[in-house]
Amino acid sequence: MRVLLLKHFDFDDPSFFISWIGRHEHELTVLFPPNGFYTPSCDDFDLLIILGGPMSAYQDNEYPWLQSEKKFIREAVERGKKVLGICLGAQMLAEVLGGKVYRNQYKEIGWHQVKRNGTQHPLLKGVPDEFYSFHWHGDCFDIPEGAVSLASSEACRQQAFAYGEGVLGLQFHLETTEGCMTTMLERWQHELVDAPWIQKAEHILKETGRTTDSKAILNQILSNYQTD
Incomplete structure (x- = not known):
């Protein structure tokens, strides 16, 4: 399988994807x-x-x-390509499919629980009904017409959606590594204000062991993309 990955900030760490692609002997192209x-x-x-x-x-x-980039994403969906959008990627997917992206009532930063809503989809096969994931976002999106909502959190009513069989948008970050997380907390510490769904840096770092479970879930999702 040939994989195209789009990255949007310099210290983002796609190492999990690179490792997964290498293990399965897929081809990878990264664009910035x-x-x-x-x-x-x-x-x-x-x-x-x-x-x-x-x-x-x-x-x-x-x-x-x-x-x-959004024009290209729309073309990829129209051409029937498999697509996985994460956070900004999910928001761009929602917009190009006709949904609205806007500021969420709450900014969500830290380790928060995601709950699936019971809707079944092949790309979430094997994914737990409830799990913790790392979050760092202030925007949310409406589910586009023709898409289905798949999950939510207490702070954000839309955490995942699917469009057709091969397009998935995830608001949360299963892919975040401990190193990337640490750099985010250093460079964007001004966002760690006292708010209901923003955790303190010490708490976030204390919970980095959760990345093991997150990577297992992401591995399952990527494996689902290999099943036609």
């Missing part, structure tokens, strides 16, 4: 749209993975490359 996004050919990949970023999906004026 903020440096200028050229449109790849949809004929050159089978699975598109869109990672998160500190920008918002609706900030086209501040980040002009977002327009080109």
Whole structure:
């Protein structure tokens, strides 16, 4: 399988994806749209993975490359490509499919529980009904027409959705490594304000052992993409 991965900030760590792709002898191409996004050919990949970023999906004026990337994502979906969007990636997916992306009532930072809503989907086969994942987001999205809602958290009513059999958007970060998390807490510490769903840095770091369970869940999801 040929995998195209889109990364949106310099210290994001896609090492889990790189390791998984290597173990399964897939091909990987990594692009960094903020440096200028050229449109790849949809004929050159089978699975598109869109990672998160500190920008918002609706900030086209501040980040002009977002327009080109969203147009490309729409084309990939229309061409029937498998797609996994995470945080910003999920929000861009929701927008290009006709949903609205907007500021959530609460910013959600730290280890918070995600609950599936009982809707079954092949890409979530084997994923627990309830689990903890790392979060760092202030935006939310409405479920696009034709898509199905799959999960929520107490702070955010939409945590996952699917469109068709091969497109999945996840608001949360199963992929985050301890190193990336530590750097986020250092560089973005100004966001760790006193708020209902924002945990303190000490608590977040104390819970980094949860990354083991997160990676097992993400491994299951990626394995589901290999099943037609």
